[in-house]
Amino acid sequence: MDSLQYCCCQLPKMGDTWAQLPWPGPPHPALLLVFFLLAAGVMHSDAGTSCPVLCTCRNQVVDCSGQRLFSVPPDLPMDTRNLSLAHNRIAAVPPGYLTCYMELRVLDLRNNSLMELPQGLFLHAKRLAHLDLSYNNLSYVPADMFREAHGLVHIDLSHNPWLRRVHPQAFQGLVHLRDLDLSYGGLAFLSLEALEGLPGLVTLQIGGNPWVCGCTMEPLLKWLRNRIQRCTADSQLAECRGPPEVEGAPLFSLTEESFKACHLTLTLDDYLFIAFVGFVVSIASVATNFLLGITANCCHRWSKASEEEEI
Numbered sequence: 131m132d133s134l135q136y137c138c139c140q141l142p143k144m145g146d147t148w149a150q151l152p153w154p155g156p157p158h159p160a161l162l163l164v165f166f167l168l169a170a171g172v173m174h175s176d177a178g179t180s181c182p183v184l185c186t187c188r189n190q191v192v193d194c195s196g197q198r199l200f201s202v203p204p205d206l207p208m209d210t211r212n213l214s215l216a217h218n219r220i221a222a223v224p225p226g227y228l229t230c231y232m233e234l235r236v237l238d239l240r241n242n243s244l245m246e247l248p249q250g251l252f253l254h255a256k257r258l259a260h261l262d263l264s265y266n267n268l269s270y271v272p273a274d275m276f277r278e279a280h281g282l283v284h285i286d287l288s289h290n291p292w293l294r295r296v297h298p299q300a301f302q303g304l305v306h307l308r309d310l311d312l313s314y315g316g317l318a319f320l321s322l323e324a325l326e327g328l329p330g331l332v333t334l335q336i337g338g339n340p341w342v343c344g345c346t347m348e349p350l351l352k353w354l355r356n357r358i359q360r361c362t363a364d365s366q367l368a369e370c371r372g373p374p375e376v377e378g379a380p381l382f383s384l385t386e387e388s389f390k391a392c393h394l395t396l397t398l399d400d401y402l403f404i405a406f407v408g409f410v411v412s413i414a415s416v417a418t419n420f421l422l423g424i425t426a427n428c429c430h431r432w433s434k435a436s437e438e439e440e441i
Contacts, residue, residue, distance in 0.1 A: 140181035146191055146359075149392070155437065158410065167194075169335040174187065175325070180205075180207045181207065182203035182204065182205060184199070184203070184204065184272065184281070185197070185203055187207055187210075188283070188420070190207070190209050190210060190211040190212065190233070191210075191212040192206055192207065192210050192212065192213050192410075193212075193214045193215040194213075194214060194215050194218070195214045195215065195217050195218070196216070196217040197218060198219060198221065199218040199219065199220055200213070200217060200221070201217060201220060201221050201222075202220060202223055202227055203215075206231060208230060208231065208233075209233050209370050210233065210240070211234060212230050212234075212235060212236040213231070213234060213236065213237050213238065213284045213348045214260070215237075215238060215239050215242070215304055216238045216239065216240045216241055217240070217241045217242075218241075218255055219242065219244070220239070220240050220242040220243060220244065221243040221244065221245070221413075222244070222245075222248075223239075223244070223247060223248060223251060224248065225248040225249070225250065225251065226248075226250070226256065227248075227250075227260075227417070228251060228254060228255045229251065229253070230254075230256050231255075231256065231257070233255060233257060233288075234255055234256075235257055235258060235259050235260065236259065236260040237255075237258060237260070237261050237262070238260075238262045238303075239262060239263050240262045240263065240264045240265050240266070240286070241264070241265040241266075242265075242266055242370065243266065243267055244266040244267060244268060244350070244384055245266075245269065246266045246268065246269075246270070247268075247275060248276075249272075249274055249282065250274070250277065251275075251276075251387065252276055252277060252278055253277060253278045253429035253441050254278070255279050256277070256279070256280065256281060256282050258279050258281055258282060259281055259282060259283045259284065260282075260283065260284045261276075261282060261284065261285050261286070262286045263285075263287050263290070264286045264287065264288045264289045264290070265288075265289045266289075266290050266314035267290065267291075267292055268287065268290040268292065268293050268346060269292040269293055269294060269295070270293070270294070270295045270296075270297075271287065271293070271295070271296045271297060271300040272297050273298075273299040273300060273302065275300060276300070276301060276303075276304060277303075278411060279302065279304070280303055280305065280306065280307065280400070281306060281316060282304050283306055283307060283308050283309065284307075284308065284309040284387040285301075285304075285307065285309070285310050285311070286309075286311040287310075287311060287312055287315070288311040288312065288313045288314050288335065289313070289316070290314075290315050290316075290337075291315060291316055292315075293312075293315035293316055293317060294315070294317060294318055295317075295318040295346070295397040296312070296324050297319055297323050297324070298321040298323035299322055299324070299327075301324055301327065301328055302324070302327055304327075304328060304331055305325070305327075305328070305330060306330055307328050307330055307331055308331060308332045308333065309332065309333045309335075310328070310331060310333070310334050310335070311335040312334070312336050312339070313335040313336060313337045313338045313339070313367065314337070314339070315317075315338070315339050315391065316340065317336070317339040317340070318339070318340050318341060318342045318343070318371070319341075319342060319346060319347065320336070320350055320352045321350075321362065322349045324355055325350075325353065326353070326411055327358075331357070334354070334369050334419075335366025336381075337368040337369075339368070340367075340371040340372075341368065341369065341370050341371060342370070342371060342372045342373070342383055343370035343372070343373070343376050343379070343381065343384060344373060345370070347381065347384075348380075348392060351382070351384055353383065354382070355382075362376070368380065368381035368382065370384075374416065377415070400428075
C-alpha cells in the first residue's frame with residue numbers, strides 16, 4: 131500500500147481562488163456571484179473533509195475515542211496535533227498513515243486490538259512526544275518500531291498481556307524519552323541494551339510481569355539501582371516468578387548476594403577433585419554391586435541346601 135495515499139490533498143485557499151479570477155475592472159454582479167458560490171463550495175468542502183465522521187475536531191485536537199471504530203479514520207486535518215483513537219476496535223494501522231501529519235504531538239491508541247504496528251509508521255512523526263499503546267495485543271517490540279520518532283518523551287506499552295519480547299534496539303535513538311511503561315505484560319526478561327541508550331529516562335514501570343530472576347537479570351537490576359531516579363511506585367509490583375527459590379520476592383529486593391552463585395568459577399583443582407570423586411564413587415558402586423551379587427547367590431544356595439536336608 132502506497133504510504134502517500136493517506137496524504138490529504140489541500141484544497142485551494144480563498145485567497146488563491148481570488149487571485150486566479152480575472153479582474154479587468156470594476157466587479158460585475160454576475161462575477162461576484164460566481165466568486166461567492168465558488169468560495170462557499172471551497173469552505174464547505176474544507177468543512178466536510180477536515181473532520182472525519184464520528185470524530186470531533188477543535189483547536190488541532192481530533193477525538194475519535196469510544197466510537198467502536200474497526201479502522202482508523204482517513205483524511206484528518208493536516209494540522210492535527212492531538213489524535214485520540216482510544217477505546218475502539220482497531221486491529222491495524224495502515225502503513226504511512228501518519229505521513230501527512232507533521233504537527234502531530236500526541237497519539238492515543240490505547241484499548242484497541244492492535245497486534246503489531248506497520249514498519250515505518252513513525253517515519254515522519256518527528257514531533258510526536260506522547261504515544262499510548264496500552265491495553266492492546268502487542269506481542270513484540272521490534273528494533274524499528276519507533277524509528278525516526280526521536281522526539282518521543284512518553285511511551286506507554288502497559289497492559290499488553292502477550293508482550294513477551296522487546297528487541298535490544300527497540301528504543302534506539304530516543305534520547306528525549308523520560309517515561310517508559312512496560313508494566314503488566316508477559317515479559318520474563320528485558321535486555322539491558324534496550325535501556326542503556328536512553329540517557330533521559332527518569333521513570334520505568336515494569337511491575338506485573340512474570341520476571342525470571344536468574345543470572346541474566348543481574349545486569350539489568352544493577353543498572354536500575356544506579357540509573358532510575360524514581361521507581362518507588364513500581365518497585366513493589368515487580369516480582370520474581372522464578373526460579374523457585376526466589377518466587378514471589380520483590381525484584382528490587384535482590385542484592386549482589388542473591389547472584390553470588392552466578393559468579394562461581396571452577397579451577398583445575400576443582401575439576402580434578404570432581405573427576406577423582408566420580409571415579410571413586412564408580413568403583414565403590416561396582417564393588418557394592420559385586421558384593422550384593424555374591425551375597426544374593428550365597429543366600430540362594432544356602433536356602434536350597436536347607437530345603438534338601440529337610441527332605
